Amino acid sequence: MRRGLGTLKSLGLLGLGAVAVVLGGCGAKGETAVAEPTPGGQPWVVVTAGSATPSPQPSRAAARPSTSPAGFRPLPTTSPTPAPSSSSCAPSYPQALKVNSASVVTGTTSGTVTWWNPGGSNLVEYRLTAISQDLSAGEQRDIGWTVITPGDSCGFLSATVTGLEPKTPYVFSVDAVTTVRGRDGTRAATVARSRPISTN
Secondary structure, three states, rough: OOHHHHHHHHHHOOOOOOOOOOOOOOOOOOOOOOOOOOOOOOOOOOOOOOOOOOOOOOOOOOEEEEEEOOOOOOOOOOOOOOOOOOOOOOOHHHHHHHHHHHHHEOOOOOOEEEEOOOOOOEEEEEEEEEEOOOOEEEOOOOHHHHEEOOOOEEEEEEEEEEEOOOOOOOEEEEEEEEEOOOOEEEEEEEEEEEOOOOOO
């Protein structure tokens, strides 16, 4: 280092106001830089081409079209005559007071329904219908309401719904139409209903 400074001084490169510093390598004596080897082999991320999975489709049974070409039945033009079977205002069995107490005797295309009529001055009429339990696609047949005028006496009433499909389950339902004291108009509520029962 002194020899190098002397050489610089002899060449006039080192003055009182200037100092030159020469730095050498900082590594250890005899140490040689070695390049890092590049790793070989396959890349660790593997991408495989695939195919899209189709969306699941709901499974459903094949629809069976309605057997009614017109879709709906007309309302009945006549009302059957009710047949009271008791003069007492208390039913012969408590089950008659429950809504699921209507009994039905079916024919091939009809059903005769019997239910308890408690009477009352506010009772206007009964409306009887049969609701098919045989599901089918498209418009459903609506047999409409069969209207029954109860009269003044209480007791069991029977009425027949006609125009039904053979070998078809139905639920028969009876609505009572009554007036409401202090209000205009009427209201209807289901008072008797049968279990599903099939025609012959």
